Amino acid sequence: MAATTEPRLPSIQSVPSLSADQRAKILDLLFEPSTQLHTLSVPLLHEKAFQSYNELISAVGMQLTELSDSASTSDTQWLESILGSHPRLGAKKVDSSQSRSEQAQLQGSGEEAEQLRKLNEEYEAKFPGLRYVVFVAGRSRPVIMEDMRQRIAQSDLSTERATNVR
Structure with missing residues (x-):
């Protein structure tokens, strides 16, 4: 059986000198695979030189924040398409290797999986077009589910969009 290797960032x-496809793959590694994010940010990765990947991530974050702050319905829909590319917490099928790794940390009992499924549904009903997004690494399923409950109870749609962008 051949060993698998994780994709590496160049x-x-x-x-800036990479092909559009290669720049899209970078975005897929740093974020979640999203055609809309490619359309928005692949040109930026060609036009601007970055000193670090943190700087690149911040620049993409600024693009997403601009969409979030826009009064345009089409900008909002575009942003929601990007944010909606993130897999649901507890999802069985996950495209990106980073999310697969994070999701593996969330394995729990069948009862917890059912609670998480219901929380995902409740979250998506309250915040149409969004998926619950949070940094999972090192956090337990109960801690994450409590955060999810708090955000459902306390956030409004625009605050939640901004939270997801961050």
Whole structure:
């Protein structure tokens, strides 16, 4: 059986000279695979040189924030398409290797899986077009589910969009 290797990011200095497909793959590694994010950010990765991947991530975050702050319905729909590309917590099929790794940390009992499924439904009913997004690494399923409950109870749609962008 052949060993699998995780995809690696190229040097940050090489990013502007890469093909559009290669720049899209970088976005897929850093975020979630999303055609809309490719359309929005692949040109930025060609036009601007970044000193670090943190700087690149911040620049994409600024693009997403601009969409979030826009009064345009089409900008809102575009943003929601990008944010909606994130898999549901507890999802069985996950495209990105980073999310697969995070999801593996959330394995729990069947009862917890059912609670998480219901919370996902409740979250998506309250915040149409969004998926619950949170940094999972090192956090237990109960802690994450409590955060989800708090956000459902306390957030409004625009606050939640901004939280997801962050």
